[in-house]
Amino acid sequence: MTAPVQKSLSPRAWAELFVLAALWGAVFFTNRIALNEIGPITLVAHRTFWAALLLWALILMRGITFPKGARLWGAFLIMGLLNNLIPFSLLNFAQLTIESGLASIFNAATAFFGVLLAALFLPDERLTWAKALGVAIGFLGVATAIGLNHLITFDPRSLAQIAALLATLSYGFAGIWARKHLAGCSPTVAAAGMLTCSALMSLPLAHVVEAPLSLQLTASTWASIAYGAALGTAGAYLLYYRLLAAAGSGNLLLVTLLVPPFAILLGTFFLGETLHPRAFAGFALLALGLLVLDGRLWHRLRARPSRI
Numbered sequence: 001m002t003a004p005v006q007k008s009l010s011p012r013a014w015a016e017l018f019v020l021a022a023l024w025g026a027v028f029f030t031n032r033i034a035l036n037e038i039g040p041i042t043l044v045a046h047r048t049f050w051a052a053l054l055l056w057a058l059i060l061m062r063g064i065t066f067p068k069g070a071r072l073w074g075a076f077l078i079m080g081l082l083n084n085l086i087p088f089s090l091l092n093f094a095q096l097t098i099e100s101g102l103a104s105i106f107n108a109a110t111a112f113f114g115v116l117l118a119a120l121f122l123p124d125e126r127l128t129w130a131k132a133l134g135v136a137i138g139f140l141g142v143a144t145a146i147g148l149n150h151l152i153t154f155d156p157r158s159l160a161q162i163a164a165l166l167a168t169l170s171y172g173f174a175g176i177w178a179r180k181h182l183a184g185c186s187p188t189v190a191a192a193g194m195l196t197c198s199a200l201m202s203l204p205l206a207h208v209v210e211a212p213l214s215l216q217l218t219a220s221t222w223a224s225i226a227y228g229a230a231l232g233t234a235g236a237y238l239l240y241y242r243l244l245a246a247a248g249s250g251n252l253l254l255v256t257l258l259v260p261p262f263a264i265l266l267g268t269f270f271l272g273e274t275l276h277p278r279a280f281a282g283f284a285l286l287a288l289g290l291l292v293l294d295g296r297l298w299h300r301l302r303a304r305p306s307r308i
Contacts, residue, residue, distance in 0.1 A: 025262025040092030113172030138289030145282025
């Protein structure tokens with residue numbers, strides 16, 4: 001069986017890839033601002049509720065068929081848990097302690113968990129030696145970014161970093177669930193469905209765990225919520241699925257390399273964050289691991305003609 005041909009990226013696809021990375025990179029910045037006033041789960045409730053409303057409005061305007069059936073909505077429920085409620089809450093919790101730029105670096109580990117879980121649960125996704133090497137390099141990058149002292153202690157910072165990693169593991173399981181249970185479903189409908197279920201779960205949970213929900217928030221918090229819901233979630237999902245169709249899943253791996261620089265720059269200039277050098281070393285290893293997973297660097301090296 002021959003390997004699938006990697007789609008080439010057009011100039012427009014490259015531009016959209018950078019836009020998507022900027023949208024997601026800025027979410028780490030806006031989330032950090034909102035967390036000054038509201039709790040991690042409350043922020044998830046706001047983000048998913050308003051994003052779901054926007055997507056349903058789009059679905060109505062486009063005349064897309066409304067999803068029906070308990071089985072499909074059950075799939076949306078699990079997807080909302082794995083792809084929104086769990087990872088969003090964990091990343092928000094992590095950002096209470098660690099820098100937004102560092103949280104975005106850990107978020108890049110999603111690709112490595114995705115490859116491992118796909119090899120375990122999907123018969124058509126074998127763990128080749130190249131993928132195994134990429135995963136190994138990626139997890140070495142994670143360990144480097146965390147730091148040896150935080151690997152053997154359980155202070156608040158190490159717990160925050162573990163929370164960020166668990167979020168990426170949840171994203172990995174979400175990818176498997178989507179492949180198995182949401183194949184053939186309209187991407188817009190799938191996004192709206194899972195966000196709706198996420199909101200229905202997070203709204204009462206936030207009310208009980210953190211504080212009674214209030215709409216009396218500061219302008220900066222509302223601006224952060226508006227950005228996270230409209231551009232960082234609803235808009236980003238639409239752009240993500242457009243790129244997936246146009247450029248392929250392999251090329252979309254590149255977005256995980258582009259998100260951290262945006263988050264780091266915003267955190268540095270507007271939040272006064274400073275990352276330890278090991279965070280950049282870890283990101284470099286993560287980038288190398290992702291390039292190995294992507295495969296095109298290896299293919300280009302093999303295709304380069306000998307000069308002897």
